[in-house]
Amino acid sequence: MTTTAIADASAAREERLWRWLMLTPTGLLLALFSILPILNLFALSFLNVAWKDGRAEISAAGLSHYAALPSDNLFRAGLFNTIVFAIFAVLGQLVLGFVLALLTSRVRRGSVIFRTIFILPILIPGIVIGAIWKLMYNPDFGLINQMFGLVGLGPFDWLKSSDTALMSVIIVDIWHWMPFCFLLFLAGIESLPQDVYEAAELDGASWWQELIYVTLPMMMPTILVTAAFRIIVAFKVFDEVYLLTSGGPGTSTEVVSFTIYQRFFTEDRAGYGASMSVVVIFIVALMLVLALAARRRTGAAT
Amino acid sequence: MSTVSPRGAHWPVLLTLAVAALAVLVPVLWVVAGGFRTQISLLIGEFWFTPNLASFQEVLFSKTSEFLSNFRNSIIVAVVSTLLVLVAATLGAWSLHRMQVPAWLRHSLLGWTMLFNTIPPITLAGAWYTMFRTIGLDNTLTGLILAHATLNLPMALWLMAVFVSDVPVELEEAARIDGASTPLLLRKIVLPLVAPGLAATAVLCFVFSWNEFAVALTLTTSLTATVPVAIAKFAQDFEIQYTQMAASAALSIIPAVILLLVCQRYIVKGLTMGAVK
Numbered sequence: 001m002t003t004t005a006i007a008d009a010s011a012a013r014e015e016r017l018w019r020w021l022m023l024t025p026t027g028l029l030l031a032l033f034s035i036l037p038i039l040n041l042f043a044l045s046f047l048n049v050a051w052k053d054g055r056a057e058i059s060a061a062g063l064s065h066y067a068a069l070p071s072d073n074l075f076r077a078g079l080f081n082t083i084v085f086a087i088f089a090v091l092g093q094l095v096l097g098f099v100l101a102l103l104t105s106r107v108r109r110g111s112v113i114f115r116t117i118f119i120l121p122i123l124i125p126g127i128v129i130g131a132i133w134k135l136m137y138n139p140d141f142g143l144i145n146q147m148f149g150l151v152g153l154g155p156f157d158w159l160k161s162s163d164t165a166l167m168s169v170i171i172v173d174i175w176h177w178m179p180f181c182f183l184l185f186l187a188g189i190e191s192l193p194q195d196v197y198e199a200a201e202l203d204g205a206s207w208w209q210e211l212i213y214v215t216l217p218m219m220m221p222t223i224l225v226t227a228a229f230r231i232i233v234a235f236k237v238f239d240e241v242y243l244l245t246s247g248g249p250g251t252s253t254e255v256v257s258f259t260i261y262q263r264f265f266t267e268d269r270a271g272y273g274a275s276m277s278v279v280v281i282f283i284v285a286l287m288l289v290l291a292l293a294a295r296r297r298t299g300a301a302t
Numbered sequence: 303m304s305t306v307s308p309r310g311a312h313w314p315v316l317l318t319l320a321v322a323a324l325a326v327l328v329p330v331l332w333v334v335a336g337g338f339r340t341q342i343s344l345l346i347g348e349f350w351f352t353p354n355l356a357s358f359q360e361v362l363f364s365k366t367s368e369f370l371s372n373f374r375n376s377i378i379v380a381v382v383s384t385l386l387v388l389v390a391a392t393l394g395a396w397s398l399h400r401m402q403v404p405a406w407l408r409h410s411l412l413g414w415t416m417l418f419n420t421i422p423p424i425t426l427a428g429a430w431y432t433m434f435r436t437i438g439l440d441n442t443l444t445g446l447i448l449a450h451a452t453l454n455l456p457m458a459l460w461l462m463a464v465f466v467s468d469v470p471v472e473l474e475e476a477a478r479i480d481g482a483s484t485p486l487l488l489r490k491i492v493l494p495l496v497a498p499g500l501a502a503t504a505v506l507c508f509v510f511s512w513n514e515f516a517v518a519l520t521l522t523t524s525l526t527a528t529v530p531v532a533i534a535k536f537a538q539d540f541e542i543q544y545t546q547m548a549a550s551a552a553l554s555i556i557p558a559v560i561l562l563l564v565c566q567r568y569i570v571k572g573l574t575m576g577a578v579k
Binding site: 014015018019020022023025026027029030032033034035036037038040041044049096099100103104106107112113114115116117118119120121122123124125126127128130131132133134135136138140141143146175179180183184187229232233235236238239242243256257258260261264265270273274277280281284285287288 | 315316318319322323325326327328329330332333336344345346347386389390391393394396397398401402403411414415416417418420421422423424425426427428429430431432433448449451452455459483484485509512513514515516519520529530531533534536537544547548551554555558559561562563566569570573574
């Protein structure tokens with residue numbers, strides 16, 4: 001009796017030890033490389049850092065970096081373009097992803113082939129997607145202008161004109177991430193309860209009515225959650241802009257991630273770049289909290 | 303497995319899907335083909351061309367090209383960071399979900415990973431850069447490996463949480479009663495059961511590390527540059543070598559294409575599950 005009690009106690013102690021030991025790698029990685037950098041950014045945002053002969057010369061900046069942000073044209077353009085970019089890119093991804101998922105779910109044989117093809121862009125490096133579309137949009141030999149040329153239009157320099165540059169980048173992003181929405185929607189549609197469709201069929205519903213009254217309402221929670229998270233993630237856009245337009249012409253494709261990169265690394269203004277990072281992290285966190293709260297409410301309602 | 307429509311597909315459905323599939327495939331194939339062209343053939347936009355390997359040879363073996371070393375760097379970073387993530391996420395997920403870690407800790411940890419996962423990586427690149435510079439890890443593969451491991455950890459942790467939760471509690475209890483220690487339990491019971499989930503997580507971590515550009519750009523120099531950084535350099539040159547850019551783009555998507563053909567099931571599973579959480 002006492003020996004098993006002692007054995008139990010030592011086993012419990014050992015399990016407690018293992019519990020913390022196993023959490024250590026995750027805890028260390030997160031603490032050192034996610035929490036610490038953000039604290040570091042926060043501290044840096046109140047400082048001026050100048051590199052002289054490989055040494056950092058640090059002086060206090062107070063709130064001056066934050067005070068300068070609202071009048072920074074690049075940052076303002078970046079925020080504005082990022083919002084326009086996020087809305088239109090995500091809208092395009094959602095509509096195309098949903099239509100293709102709906103159609104693919106109707107294919108009985110060979111749907112795997114379509115799925116394989118549609119997934120491909122997710123797996124290609126963003127920078128390569130930038131390279132692919134830089135060639136596609138090229139005014140001299142790009143495939144897009146060749147096709148416009150067939151009907152006697154163009155050539156247009158899509159990426160160099162401030163009227164079309166942002167739209168061109170949005171199209172690339174839709175091409176890149178539509179597949180992700182497609183996958184989520186396809187999984188959602190395929191897991192919808194079958195009996196509702198049988199009932200609709202019995203009532204003589206057309207496919208259009210089936211879509212409007214059955215599929216769409218049942219898919220709505222998935223669509224909204226996907227939309228919210230895609231919009232937040234759209235703030236990450238960097239690779240394609242870096243390669244396609246570098247924010248130009250002018251500030252027409254300037255997005256916040258790129259502004260931060262320019263201020264922090266190209267111009268070597270670490271303190272100022274850090275303050276920009278802090279603001280963007282705060283905006284993203286705010287959107288995430290709102291999205292989670294909304295999901296909780298819709299989740300409770302359905 | 304498609305069970306939604308009993309009516310099956312009509313030709314307009316297949317036609318629309320085929321057009322969409324072409325819209326996805328044509329840009330990729332056109333650029334891959336561009337790698338086999340001569341610069342002149344590409345510039346005059348001729349439709350039929352005689353394929354040649356000059357651009358690939360130039361990219362891979364020319365003295366001025368560092369593509370092979372970039373390729374090696376990418377593989378090292380992707381493989382090591384993936385291994386690191388898998389170890390941390392598997393142990394962490396088991397500990398968080400199966401070993402009575404206090405609820406507040408579990409919630410705040412998972413909440414933090416969720417927030418961290420939505421933050422644009424470039425916002426952190428500056429902080430990583432200054433940190434790594436202080437401890438002498440700037441411009442090293444180690445620094446990039448740690449950064450990539452941290453970036454992929456949230457997704458891996460959620461995925462492994464799902465797979466770990468699927469391990470039947472009864473099995474665990476039975477093993478405990480037989481006196482199995484925690485390491486033995488993990489090795490003999492948990493690991494075999496979560497192996498498919500581990501594979502799905504591994505594939506995604508590898509691909510995302512392989513593809514990552516913004517952080518790699520800021521944390522590496524030419525010696526430690528990964529493939530995406532090298533490709534960006536091609537495109538930024540004053541006189542762009544278009545066919546070499548196309549050839550290097552073609553080479554860089556080889557791992558993705560292989561993974562897509564060999565383990566699509568895992569990719570689909572990982573992507574849909576990771577997003578549901």
